[in-house]
Amino acid sequence: MSLPSLRLTASLAALGAATVVLSAPATSARADEGMWTFDNFPIATVNEKYGTNIDQAWLDRVRNAAVRLQGCSASLVSGEGLILTNHHCVVGCVQDLSSAENDYVKNGWMPATREEEKKCPGQTAEILTDITDVTDRVVGAGAGLEGAAFVQARAAEIDKIQKEVCGDDQKLTCQVISLYRGGQYKLYKFRKYDDVRLVFAPEFQAAFFGGDPDNFNFPRYALDAGFLRIYEDGKPVATPNHLVWNANAPKEGDVTFVAGNPGSTSRLLTMAQLEALRDQQLPLTLIQTSELRGRLLEYSTTGEEAKRVSVDPIFGLENGFKVYYGQQGALTDPAFMATKRTAEQELRQRVAADPALAQRIGDPWAELERVAAAQRDLYLPYRQLEAAAGQRSSLYSYAKSIVRAAKERAKPVAERRAGYSDADIASLGRRLATETPISNDLEKIYLDFWLSKTREYLTVDNTDVKALLGKESPEQIAERLVDGTRLADPAFRAQALAMTPEQLAASGDPLIAFVLANDDAAQAIRTQWESAVSGPTSRAGEKIAQARFAVYGTNLYPDATFSLRLSYGQVKGWTYRGVTVTPFTEIGGLYERNTGAEPFNAAEDWMAAEGKVNKSTVYDFVSTNDIIGGNSGSPVINAKGEVIGAAFDGNIHSLGGSFGYDGELNRTVTVSTAAITEALRTVYNQPRLLRELGVRR
Structure with a gap:
């Protein structure tokens, strides 16, 4: 590939x-x-x-x-x-x-x-038709805010900008894109097919x-x-x-x-971020990708149909593993890391030599070092319970989307998270209506693997792990959820999307019930992540982008x-x-x-x-x-x-x-x-x- x-x-x-x-x-x-x-x-x-x-x-x-x-x-x-x-x-x-x-x-x-x-x-298929600078609006939306409030205010303004231009037109896609990591924001408008x-x-x-x-x-x-x-x-x-x-x-x-x-x-990562990537994120990703690949390779030997349905997933996992391995190789190369360290020191020295610039941006590198410490503690629970929850399971993704749409729709429009307007939920409905073949065997492998890795990394005694597993093993849960859910049927997905959280709870679908039971914990860790990591990181990134523009100009690629x-x-x-x-x-x-x-x-x-x-x-x-x-x-x-x-x-x-x-x-x-x-x-x-x-x- x-x-x-x-x-x-x-x-x-x-x-x-x-x-x-x-x-x-x-x-x-x-x-x-x-x-x-x-x-x-x-x-x-x-x-x-x-x-x-x-x-x-x-x-x-x-x-x-x-x-x-x-x-x-x-x-x-x-x-x-x-x-x-x-x-x-x-x-x-x-x-x-x-x-x-x-x-x-x-x-x-x-x-x-x-x-x-x-x-x-x-x-x-999308074709880009227009590019509009919206930097002032996005940056202004987060002025004076910190942490999760900063993240959510920015997201809400971005959502508003996109809706103003594309509205509910299904033939258009509007996307506000961050360039130079907070230095610029551009609205990209696409014609969609x-x-x-x-x-x-x-x-x-x-x-x-x-x-x-x-x-x-x-x-x-x-x-x-x-x-x-x-x-x-x-x-x-x-x-x-x-x-x-x-x-x-x-x-x-x-x-x-x-x-x-x-x-x-x-x-242009800071050294603190490169080290976190090298020491925590990439090793874990490599280990999990390798193990999941092994499970799929073993499954593919069980029959002709197993070999057929696993071709593309194995193909992707092998390719991804090679990419991550190459990235880890770069980050463990002393010469490469020395080059990155020198580049960071150069910019910091140039900023320090300009008192007005230094006063304006402060010390975002120190801020990111503090973020890295918080990140080390939050990364595993955030990854396993929220960011990578369900691994590659399509059925789990359907259930999560439906549950969150129902919970957000129950709120006043002004209080919903960005991306959950009525138009957004209608768009989700169109995606859920798409009929796509699903392999129950692969779904079980994905869910079993995710649950077993979550138990392994967060430990059996973790409160959230106990809530996920109860008295069952990962294998038992995966089999029960996949065999029992009706989410493979687009018609049922459409019905479920129209339900309230209470109706979903009464629907009897085991996978929806599973997501409902654990979603509060997942969203709680997401809020912690936004407060301690993504919010401060975005703030610091914006300041460093300003420093880069001041020192090197804007004739650089993002x-x-x-x-x-x-x-x-x-x-x-x-x-x-x-x-x-x-x-x-x-x-x-x-x-x-x-x-x-x-x-x-x-x-x-x-x-x-x-x-x-x-x-x-x-x-x-x-x-x-x-x-x-x-x-x-x-x-x-x-x-x-x-x-x-x-x-x-x-x-x-x-x-x-x-x-x-x-x-x-x-x-x-x-x-x-x-x-x-x-x-x-x-x-x-x-x-x-x-x-x-x-x-x-």
Whole structure:
């Protein structure tokens, strides 16, 4: 696979707003570093360095063709709503559309006609249309407040801003995004499409040839590509603003741009925050991810259906584990940590040398050191009871959403938490109505694992653990809740969402009853977290952002926030410890690498086409573009604004990319449009797609 989608990093992302906040100084972007916003892209720098002629019109065309999916990125590549992304970004949809009789993950999804394109449950596609600065309003909302009150006031104002612009319009998404960790707040307005259909996906083995051993490595021979289409009123959406398909491979040294939605970076953490991440959060995440992966791998050996339904979850866990392992490696590298320490000291010294600035911002670094102490005590209960409660269980998520909506709806509108207006609850209802296949076996594994880890980390004698478990074991609770709940039925979910807390309690559903019984404790630890950690952290982060602007100016890129960004670079290999890696692989290398045994067994369709396929076609390539998880599926674009590939991975050196960028070693891995075209033409016989892409047969 590739870059992790956001759902694969949920265990950290749920804590990120409070624990992973930028706060150390920034140096000027080096080499091709930077995930730049479209309203602050360094046009002159790029044109001067690479001899390009990009301008605002070029940026607007790219922005209008960029698409944000659930946890991934994509691009429009035809005038009829056709979207290019990665296979690993659509494999969840492929699995949802599959059955024991028709395993499209294994065999591929290749409908002969447009009428056979099927809707992906729960998938949405969003295109950014407007960016508005709302910094003064958001910052003003928290003036004079501290702790949980500060967090809630900010959240309420953000919610108000979003509602003012998008209202109840289901075709729009409004999102206030924090940039520079409190230095700026921008309202991003998107055009949203919720009828997204699967057009094409190759076999899993073609998309993920080499499996976990090749993941985050290069050379690669993976066709990690898939196509979707956006529909509205039952018809494909007309999309004149799309990228032109270029079926030719780039050459070494060619300039490349990546437009996508990088999920989260933490490149300017204070030393106190880096140490907390290194010493507490990442080790726990690594341990839990590893153990859960082991449970799923064991389950997958119990039968063909178990293997089929566990493919995507195992895929995600393995990818996530590798990411966390790489992050931990960066944070345990003395040289890396010394660089971060020096950068922090530089900013602090610059602030101290300016009495007016020092008086204005105080000492936010000391504040964050105090927060780190509180965080150490609260992290485990907050993680296990609230942020990561239920682990990956869809059924638990449904129950939690329904219970909290009912409790908030019972309050006067003015007293509700942000995100629980009547319009928000109606939107939740639409999401709950989506029919998605659920594996009871996996649900039991997830709940059992969460409960057993909660008991292990918080101890048997913990009051909240006693309330969760009662006299039952985690295994017994998981089996009882999953077998007894009706929440797999969308019709029942709709009924439950309309109930009061009292009606929910009387509904007889065991999972809803379980969440109701334990939700007060979960929300109490959340309030403690906001008061002692996220509130003070946000305050300190805002002050450090002000210091950074004062010292370094504003011509810097902000951390990634799963908002649209553009990076620039060039097709280029790298040298490490005397070994030079060239920037391209060719299709012929797939057959040379094929052993016939998993995970190096070439897909059957590719083996059948060996005598016909052009083996000299560039398959995958690398470039110096700066990307991170969430960039999966991002279009890789040439200087003309044509799409030449879809980014799907980074090399092994990029795993520390959350905390820094090394232009000598960090590389983006891309599947080329040349390879996709050759596959559609010769391997899969897809003339209708080729015609739509403007490729001659």
